Amino acid sequence: MKKIYPNAAAALDGLLHDGMFIAAGGFGLCGIPELLLSAIKDAGTKDLTFASNNAGVDDFGIGILLQTRQVKKMISSYVGENAEFMRQYLSGELELEFNPQGTLAERMRSGGCGIPGFYTKTGVGTVIADDKEHKDFPTGPDGAMETYIMENGIFADLAIVKAWKADETGNLVFRKTARNFNPPAAMCGKTCVVEVEEIVPTGSLDPDSIHLPGIYVHRIIQGDHEKRIEQRTVREKA
Incomplete structure (x- = not known):
């Protein structure tokens, strides 16, 4: 099965519809499927329900879809860094289902394992x-x-995640903190679309280093990603 697509719009073609349920990987601004989120914004798909640890910040991550009013409901564990997320919730414009972080991760993993x-x-x-x-x-x-x-358990229509590397069959390697919510999010979608920094030939990844097997992955894109820092703390000049 050919899994590699030329860009995010092509990888999402035929998958998006209004009112769908999407599981998104990422933790803060780490491991955000930013290219796929941008393509969803451009597609204009609306009334979306997202299961995600948080909604990024106001102009990054799921935050860009909150700005365009494409999100109807968030299933999340953290709100604090996104002012628009907070404003829409407090004004009654956005449904919010709070989950403890571990519970949310396990709900995704359970869905991926077929545990209701x-x-x-x-x-x-x-x-x-x-x-x-x-x-x-x-x-x-x-x-x-x-x-x-x-x-x-969470059973999403679509999972969108970001990995560090993938081979051509969809075996994935995540880097550091991006590993916490991306693997369970990938598991719980009926279809899983992944954006990666690098696609390598099949067989070049050490089997012991693979964090998620390709059986869960349906479509892959490679792209350039922004390296944002959510909270920058520096020492005062001596």
Whole structure:
């Protein structure tokens, strides 16, 4: 199967439709599928639901789709760096489903493994647990019962992620922090489109260094990426 496409628009051709559910990789501004997000903006696809750790910043990441009002709902764990995200939520223009970071990552991974739901202690006794199934298990000291809540796996229409390297069959290598949300996001989409910094020949990647096997990947593009720093902290001049 040919997986390499010439650009982001071509890789998304035939996949986008209004009202779709997209899982997006990235953590802060690290590992953001910026080329694919820009192509979605240009396509004008609207009423989108995104599952993503956050929405980038106002002019980068999913933030560019918030500016054009193409996003209807965010399933996220962090809002703080995006003023437009915060403004739309507080004014009632944007639906928001908060998830603890670990829960969100596991919801994506579970969806990718075909697991429709799982139990976790995270969020018990908080608003996160409202309207969710509660169940006790003998997991405490000496078999004491402890309460868990059930979380649903995420099954997205489309996954968009960014990797460092890919071979021609879609085996992926991520770099440092970009590895935390990109692999589970890639797993949970019915179709997964990946942008990478480099495509290498099949067989050139060390099998022990592959972070996500190509079975999850359907389309790949290579492109140039902006290296942004979300928070720059420097020492005062002596």
